[in-house]
């Protein structure tokens with residue numbers, strides 16, 4: 001923490017500041033009015049929790065509940081600084097523009113994106129609020145690390161308020177090809193918002209490439225290698241956009257999975273399902289990008305054609321509740337729960353369920369036990385920035401057992417080449433890959449898992465954070481002139 005005596009900023013300012021839509025914990029109030037804090041869902045929180053554990057800094061984000069923000073507080077060795085969102089803002093900024101406009105466009109338009117000017121206006125206002133909060137808590141010359149698609153305008157707003165700070169932004173999800181990105185009516189304003197940063201990190205080289213192409217084609221900017229010259233927008237600074245793939249805390253997952261209690265729990269899980277010969281596992285937020293429908297279709301067909309025996313096989317699908325008021329998520333839940341009921345009705349035996357479906361959040365120990373128990377981890381997203389679940393599975397398999405079935409359309413597939421790679425749209429190929437993974441010999445599984453573990457151990461979350469922060473520190477140059485105000489609204493320029 002830095003001492004800011006003599007400045008107009010609050011007495012507690014920080015040299016290291018992160019901003020994400022969510023805090024790492026959500027505020028939950030029960031029917032009796034009791035308040036508790038629960039771990040927030042998603043890969044961003046998993047990754048940044050471990051990064052912040054080693055650093056003195058502040059995390060700026062939303063508490064997960066509409067209304068006034070709680071006072072800043074300390075949790076798990078971190079200062080948490082809540083940003084308020086009203087109920088209307090939750091609908092327009094979070095559920096609307098972030099998750100019903102940007103999320104579908106950035107994930108290949110698996111469901112149609114909705115474009116509403118009101119959502120955009122609120123998104124911009126909330127981003128400006130985040131930037132103002134960051135400007136208050138950042139010490140002179142601080143490093144500010146902004147996360148994800150919900151906060152793409154923050155870099156330019158913040159640069160305008162605080163030209164002294166170093167600004168990085170990391171994209172946890174894919175960045176779409178320019179042909180899709182160009183559908184967004186406010187595409188230029190989004191790019192300009194991001195270009196307020198010094199360094200922009202992406203999951204895959206292809207994502208960074210898509211962003212660079214968008215700058216060239218939509219803003220007409222000069223791009224040399226991975227550097228964009230943005231003089232005309234932000235007053236003479238260059239921005240670098242490069243790939244820095246995120247990872248998991250390998251050592252802590254590995255250690256956790258070795259504990260006697262987790263190993264015993266893994267055995268208990270199998271026993272409670274009637275000790276099936278084959279245990280398949282899926283762990284995802286209940287999101288249409290994760291390909292849960294595709295994997296259930298393939299599994300159901302394998303049971304139907306007799307390739308798998310429902311009385312001796314169990315598929316555990318953990319589906320974390322997510323974005324439950326958005327139509328596409330409501331439809332997905334109905335579809336998945338219908339499929340689970342049908343599969344169980346047709347193929348289970350008493351004491352040996354063909355499917356175990358759990359729409360709940362779990363602690364790290366339980367997840368580690370599930371990973372350790374599963375013969376095949378089924379990861380089939382239609383598009384995913386990285387997919388940390390795949391890497392967590394690897395980190396937990398200290399026994400070099402288990403097989404990872406992994407969609408080609410995840411960022412993880414770029415690194416994890418020894419997984420059983422699949423195209424989830426190809427149901428025949430998916431069925432074949434499930435059987436290949438299920439029937440692979442122990443030697444084959446061990447060979448693949450050893451190679452996967454070597455890679456994830458080396459490229460763990462600390463490596464990722466170090467690489468990102470080094471790149472931010474080394475980013476081309478700091479702004480030399482005051483910057484012009486970020487574009488307020490591009491609607492009139494583009495229509």
Ligand code: ADP
Pocket residue numbers: 041042043044046283284285318319320360361362363367386387388389390392
């Ligand atoms: P996304 O960020 O899209 O949700 P990732 O696979 O990258 O997907 O990250 C998901 C993270 O959430 C992982 O760290 C995983 O362990 C965690 N997680 C997933 N399901 C649950 C659950 N039911 N309970 C607790 N944590 C979960």
Ligand code: F6P
Pocket residue numbers: 021022041042043044045148149172173322323385
């Ligand atoms: O990176 C994917 C992501 O959207 C994160 O930004 C977020 O923390 C996570 O998934 C969970 O989503 P949500 O915050 O909407 O529940």
